Amino acid sequence: MSEPKNYVILGGTSGIGEALVKLLAQEGHQVFVYARNIRNVQVSSQIHFNEADVSQEFSLAGLPEVIHGLAYCPGSITLQPFHRIKTEQFQSDFQLNVMGAISAIQQCLSGLKASGSAAVVLFSTVAVQTGMSFHTSVAVSKGAVEGLTRALAAEYASSRIRINCIAPSLTETPLAEKLLNTIEKKEAGAKRHPLGRIGQAEDSARVAQFLLNENEGWITGQILGVDGGMGSLRLI
Numbered sequence: 001m002s003e004p005k006n007y008v009i010l011g012g013t014s015g016i017g018e019a020l021v022k023l024l025a026q027e028g029h030q031v032f033v034y035a036r037n038i039r040n041v042q043v044s045s046q047i048h049f050n051e052a053d054v055s056q057e058f059s060l061a062g063l064p065e066v067i068h069g070l071a072y073c074p075g076s077i078t079l080q081p082f083h084r085i086k087t088e089q090f091q092s093d094f095q096l097n098v099m100g101a102i103s104a105i106q107q108c109l110s111g112l113k114a115s116g117s118a119a120v121v122l123f124s125t126v127a128v129q130t131g132m133s134f135h136t137s138v139a140v141s142k143g144a145v146e147g148l149t150r151a152l153a154a155e156y157a158s159s160r161i162r163i164n165c166i167a168p169s170l171t172e173t174p175l176a177e178k179l180l181n182t183i184e185k186k187e188a189g190a191k192r193h194p195l196g197r198i199g200q201a202e203d204s205a206r207v208a209q210f211l212l213n214e215n216e217g218w219i220t221g222q223i224l225g226v227d228g229g230m231g232s233l234r235l236i
Helices: 015-026 087-115 136-155 174-179 183-191 201-212
Strands: 006-010 030-035 047-051 069-072 118-123 161-168 223-226
Touching: 006 015, 006 087, 015 030, 015 201, 069 087, 069 201, 087 118, 087 136, 118 136, 118 201, 136 161, 161 201, 201 223
Parallel strands: 006 030, 006 069, 030 047, 069 118, 118 161, 161 223
Antiparallel strands: none
């Protein structure tokens, strides 16, 4: 087991974020979780919960002085025809996905620099690189996340802060509940992926865990598709 580290996870009480928190705690690390809803969470001496609503301006109280890794996991799925999406919806998605990530990184930056070797993991979607109908709002905001990833990776490479992004496809989490609430929907979703199944939270969480590990210190500025082949394969 590696030496215990301090990790900050935003959106760590459900879905991919929750799975990542469990993986890091199992490794013996101290995990500082920030989420809007911290009720009914599994408490342990290694997991520290704080409230933070990233849909608006927020402050991260109780951050450790040294931060070895940060993962920003909140996301949105706004699937509507373009002509029906109001400006306020674009702004709401942008605040949650982009401005929230920017604020989290800025607030954690001194702690990340103090570690001497840190990692940041952000989340995009397969819909950015693969055009999909009705995905305009989420693709716009997550596309900005991918641009943020590469720009910051370049800027902070000399500070030994690695910044990468995971782009999942359809994943069975509370966020995607309406898309997977029947057997028929699950079967249809699975058939759209070359590997023949939809994603599980642990699929992306394990990749995030890998990217946060200081032993993987030569990977930065990358967008990694965890998408069952959706983003790059076409079966004939």
